[in-house]
Amino acid sequence: MIKQKPTVVIGAGHNGLVAAAYLARAGQAVLVLEAGAHVGGAAATHEFFKGFRVSSVSHLTSLLDPVVHNDLSLARHGLVFAKTHVKSVALAVDQEALVFEGAQLLAGTLSELDRAAFAPFVKRMQRFASVLGRQHGRVPPRLQWDRLIDAWPAARFGLDVRRLGREDMREFLRVITMAIQDVLDEEFSSDHLKGALAMDAVLGTKLGPRSGNTVFSYLHRHSGQGHLGVALPQGGMGAVSQSLAAAARDAGAEIRLNSKVTSLEVSAGAVAAVLLESGERVEASTVLSSLDPKTTLLALLGARHLDTELAQRVHHFRSIGTAAKVHIALSGLPQFRGVQPEHVGERLLICPSAEYADEAFNAAKYQRYSEQPLMELSVPTVYDATLAPPGQHVLSAIVQYAPYDLKGGWEQARAPFEALVMQVLERYAPGIGKLVLATELLTPVDLERQFGMTGGHWHHGELSMDQALMLRPVHGIAQYQMPVQGLFLCGAGAHPGGGVMGSAGRNAAAVVLKRPS
Numbered sequence: 299m300i301k302q303k304p305t306v307v308i309g310a311g312h313n314g315l316v317a318a319a320y321l322a323r324a325g326q327a328v329l330v331l332e333a334g335a336h337v338g339g340a341a342a343t344h345e346f347f348k349g350f351r352v353s354s355v356s357h358l359t360s361l362l363d364p365v366v367h368n369d370l371s372l373a374r375h376g377l378v379f380a381k382t383h384v385k386s387v388a389l390a391v392d393q394e395a396l397v398f399e400g401a402q403l404l405a406g407t408l409s410e411l412d413r414a415a416f417a418p419f420v421k422r423m424q425r426f427a428s429v430l431g432r433q434h435g436r437v438p439p440r441l442q443w444d445r446l447i448d449a450w451p452a453a454r455f456g457l458d459v460r461r462l463g464r465e466d467m468r469e470f471l472r473v474i475t476m477a478i479q480d481v482l483d484e485e486f487s488s489d490h491l492k493g494a495l496a497m498d499a500v501l502g503t504k505l506g507p508r509s510g511n512t513v514f515s516y517l518h519r520h521s522g523q524g525h526l527g528v529a530l531p532q533g534g535m536g537a538v539s540q541s542l543a544a545a546a547r548d549a550g551a552e553i554r555l556n557s558k559v560t561s562l563e564v565s566a567g568a569v570a571a572v573l574l575e576s577g578e579r580v581e582a583s584t585v586l587s588s589l590d591p592k593t594t595l596l597a598l599l600g601a602r603h604l605d606t607e608l609a610q611r612v613h614h615f616r617s618i619g620t621a622a623k624v625h626i627a628l629s630g631l632p633q634f635r636g637v638q639p640e641h642v643g644e645r646l647l648i649c650p651s652a653e654y655a656d657e658a659f660n661a662a663k664y665q666r667y668s669e670q671p672l673m674e675l676s677v678p679t680v681y682d683a684t685l686a687p688p689g690q691h692v693l694s695a696i697v698q699y700a701p702y703d704l705k706g707g708w709e710q711a712r713a714p715f716e717a718l719v720m721q722v723l724e725r726y727a728p729g730i731g732k733l734v735l736a737t738e739l740l741t742p743v744d745l746e747r748q749f750g751m752t753g754g755h756w757h758h759g760e761l762s763m764d765q766a767l768m769l770r771p772v773h774g775i776a777q778y779q780m781p782v783q784g785l786f787l788c789g790a791g792a793h794p795g796g797g798v799m800g801s802a803g804r805n806a807a808a809v810v811l812k813r814p815s
């Protein structure tokens with residue numbers, strides 16, 4: 299039990315746990331307050347049907363910060379990967395699936411020209427993505443420089459771009475704000491390939507392949523600096539959070555579950571305490587919130603503590619989620635059209651063309667769900683027998699576009715939406731319906747309710763150029779320090795954004811530790 303006034307971390311999502319672990323390792327008394335009954339937030343595993351467990355929200359890692367992984371000794375704290383370098387398999391109903399991993403094209407039918415263009419394209423994008431990746435572990439530059447030294451972070455970013463070399467630098471600057479479809483049209487003719495690549499640009503966003511900024515979101519998705527590629531943690535994503543919680547506890551942090559924070563108390567412009575739903579008041583002069591920026595600043599702190607312009611900017615932070623989760627307990631392994639049996643456990647993509655994705659996005663623009671949704675499927679039980687009874691399987695599907703702000707609401711739309719998902723799956727995996735033992739649907743509204751993420755948004759708020767880097771979550775508060783002294787943001791709504799990375803938690807902890815005492 300902590301005796302001295304603790305540093306409080308609100309939320310035991312993976313970023314909150316990372317921040318807690320770093321602060322505790324630096325000798326601070328850390329208290330993590332988590333609303334839910336378990337740690338992990340959107341990086342968790344739960345049982346959705348007797349004997350069947352699944353990654354509750356996020357289901358594959360590709361961005362986990364290798365520095366966090368090493369610093370916090372996650373392997374020693376129990377993190378094991380059931381599979382690394384998971385391949386992407388672009389499904390098709392009438393032809394062989396395209397299979398690729400990084401710049402390697404492993405199977406599928408493509409023209410000679412597309413085949414030749416694939417590796418150079420992916421490698422170029424990887425070079426561009428690594429420019430973003432290098433920013434993950436840094437505090438974003440300030441737009442206003444009071445001292446020359448304040449210009450250094452911006453200059454360093456400029457140097458990273460310059461280091462690409464003249465040709466790549468020009469191309470980086472040309473494409474970074476473009477729509478992914480325009481770039482793909484310049485490179486390839488295959489709809490099948492363009493659909494698969496476009497999917498990486500739009501997953502988790504309220505953007506379509508013809509929207510500006512989707513090259514940026516594609517690069518974010520590929521900006522992981524680790525060597526595991528896309529990976530499946532053994533025991534689901536909850537295993538990542540369990541290892542982080544173990545690291546935090548090991549360093550001395552206390553994690554309290556079922557402890558919902560309802561507001562922050564401010565005195566003389568500085569944080570003084572956090573107030574819990576239970577009525578408890580915890581005195582604290584340093585508070586890190588891993589909740590999204592709107593919840594942190596408008597609900598917990600209150601707009602009265604922000605100047606009017608800043609409150610407006612936070613209010614306008616775009617955070618309408620478009621991705622739902624569907625979990626299916628299966629009595630056997632499904633077979634997918636055009637997929638070799640050894641590829642069923644890989645990352646299966648349903649997005650047969652960029653046009654398909656664009657039409658699917660149209661529905662979301664007008665607050666409807668798409669009749670032809672995009673899906674990212676994982677059957678983790680192919681590699682991880684801990685998630686289901688022997689011989690049986692779990693299918694985890696991210697289904698997009700399923701907008702948070704659905705016209706008419708989600709309650710009456712649940713059954714038809716689930717039926718639609720099954721119909722689409724049946725097209726790609728004939729007979730799958732006969733294997734279904736149970737299903738679970740989590741719409742963005744459910745995600746908001748269960749995990750407290752405004753809009754059920756993947757990144758706690760859209761990740762596009764106007765809400766990224768020194769503009770994340772909004773300009774003026776992009777360096778983790780919030781406008782009230784002692785309050786910091788450490789979740790996906792801060793730089794570098796969402797995905798199970800841990801970088802926001804690590805950077806925020808570093809800012810806290812660097813404060814003059």
Ligand SMILES: Cc1cc2nc3c(=O)[nH]c(=O)nc-3n(C[C@H](O)[C@H](O)[C@H](O)COP(=O)(O)OP(=O)(O)OC[C@H]3O[C@@H](n4cnc5c(N)ncnc54)[C@H](O)[C@@H]3O)c2cc1C
Nearest residue numbers: 309311312313333339340356357358559750790796797798
């Ligand atoms: C459908 C979907 C699929 C995704 N798939 C992937 C994927 O495959 N791979 C990937 O890398 N990323 C994926 N993501 C993104 C990723 O899950 C998130 O960006 C990331 O988990 C956010 O982590 P966080 O720690 O910043 O916040 P969160 O995980 O949101 O954690 C916040 C924590 O705060 C707690 N909390 C909320 N309110 C309160 C309160 N008032 N008091 C106390 N505690 C509170 C919550 O319970 C939660 O534990 C996906 C997201 C979605 C929506």
